[in-house]
Amino acid sequence: MKSVKKSAVLFFITALFLSFTPRELRIFASWREPVRVKHAIVASQHELASKIGVEVLKKGGNAIDAAVATALALAVVYPEAGNLGGGGFMLVRFKDGKTAAIDYREMAPQAATRNIYLDETGKLIKGEGSSTIGYRAAGVPGTTAGLELAFKKYGSGKLKWSELVEPARKIAQDGYVLSYRLANLFKAYKESLERYEDSKKIFLNNGKFYEEGDILKQPELAQTLGRIEKNGAKGFYEGETAQLIAADMKAHNGLMTLEDLKNYQPKERTPVRGTYRGYEIISMPPPSSGGIVLLQSLNMLEKYDLRSMGYNSSEKYHLLTEVLRRAFADRAEFMGDPDFANVPTKTLIDKNYAEKRRATINLTKASKSSDIKHGEIIGRESMDTTHFTIVDADGNVVTNTYTINDLYGSAVTAKGTGVLLNDEMDDFAAQPGKANMFGLIQGEKNSVQPKKRPLSSMTPTIVLRKDGSLWFAVGARGGPRIITSVLQIVINMIDHDMNIQEAIDAPRIHHQWFPDEILFEPYGMSPDTRTALEKLGHKFAAKPINIASATGISINEKGVRFGAIDSRSDGEAVGY
DSSP states (O other): OHHHHHHHHHHHHHHHHHHHSOHHHHOSSOSSOOEEESSOEEEESSHHHHHHHHHHHHTTOOHHHHHHHHHHHHHHHOTTTOOSSSEEEEEEEOTTSOEEEEEEOOBOOTTOOTTTTBOTTSOBOOSTTSSSSSGGGOOBOOHHHHHHHHHHHHSOSSSOHHHHHHHHHHHHHHOEEOOHHHHHHHHHTHHHHTTSHHHHHHHSGGGTOOOTTOEEOOHHHHHHHHHHHHHTTHHHHSHHHHHHHHHHHHHTTOSOOHHHHHTOOOEEEOOEEEEETTEEEEEOOTTBSHHHHHHHHHHHHTTSOHHHHOTTOHHHHHHHHHHHHHHHHHHHHHOSOTTTSOOOHHHHTOHHHHHHHHTTOOTTSOOOGGGOOOOOOOSOOOOOEEEEEEEOTTOOEEEEEEEOSSTTTTSOEETTTTEEOOOGGGGSBSSTTSBOTTOOBOOGGGBOOTTOOOOBOOOOEEEEOTTSOEEEEEEEESTTHHHHHHHHHHHHHHTSOOOHHHHHHSOOEEOOSSSOOBEEOTTOSOHHHHHHHHHTTOOBOSSOOOOOEEEEEEEOTTOOEEEEEOTTSOOEEEEO
16 A cells, blocks of 8 residues: 555646646656557558558558558648658568568659750759759659559569559548648648649639648549549559540649650568667668668767766767768769669678768867868678658568659649649759758759669668567658658657667657758757757757658567657558
């Protein structure tokens, strides 16, 4: 009895203390528990999409089937990033340990040339005609083709393609209830969306604006999904949908043609693999830079005792910043589409190479990014975003990131299709050596060329236990901040013993070589920590921001699934 009273008193005192402790001093990890289920789970950034994925699993579909249905649903209910008009990467690990990496990244149209986004004086074009907005900003979409490849090669065989498309088509036709966040996000992007007739009509209600609780119907998108439902990927890349896209492009001086659409092909790639403190890390290879930068950063960090430093100490943040400077400098120099450039993947993820890069870190003084160059590699080797993660009842896992780049992509909805087109051409180095919309400096290997895929930061990642069993899978949205977010989630799980929800919700920082500043989150760093870092010579961004948003799933030794959605965004993990 005394112990019960003592526990109650202790609980009361703790709660009272927390209620008067400044928030920035008491954030260690999430106050929420992850969603816990026994059999299968889908974690995506919209409840409806997650529920659709789970229904597929309940019907006997596997994680790949559910991924197709979830991705198509997000194209309807999460229009700022979920898409038919973009592309991405799907990483799969099967219950028998085999893996697959499907690259359905957008491709540059045939008419794209190295200097297409420069004016006659050699300066970057701004506004219409640039790589960031309008018809000429769009690469050839890969999403539908990539999903079909995944379904045909790795689906369960128990469900038809049409069964995976129909739920998304029905929501587009019948509509869904707009959240406060999405209704206001439309308004926030009105300056871009109102430039283009169909975007204004669909997302801005012809200037009348939607409010929270309104029903958004997308009949043109439903018709496009209907053609995909009936004809597969050909229903997008050929026939009426392709003709509508190509005609709208031609009418507005766009680059994409019928031939570009017809010739698009997704590709299977070999995942990159490495280890961190004995745990195997599996991630995406080029043209995603995410896997290489992740593994290179972990290789450099492995020599340090991060656990004893503490999860948010100035000592750890200094080290993390210095590691990221070097990894992003290498990203700029060495990475691009491996079909067009020799990317030294094996060297970049080699622990001996990481040791050479790590040796230049001073633990008592910040480097200047202007002094940090790429590493020395001798010889040659062989050749805004949304993320969801799915684990099925058999233990197959899909971790998928896809995007139209900026929120609402190019802001163009191809007339008559309901399809928002990407602005992925900005992920090329439109002017090698100059920053893109994310401030990223990129090199010649990522210059614009016809049929080339732009370098990406998407980092779908799977982590195995030391016995080879699946531990967790994670990914994020947020441009280059994806990489640093996934990196810190992996560290939180392995070095700081957090659960998947805590690891995702915990405060993060970001550094990407240039601009030479640390991005930090609201309430995510104590004043003392910041002061200590400034004394070492680090510079901070003017204002705090949320650094990406992630979704993930972990599995414990008993096979229980735990789903987590980032507190920085919408979404829900749903399972059974």
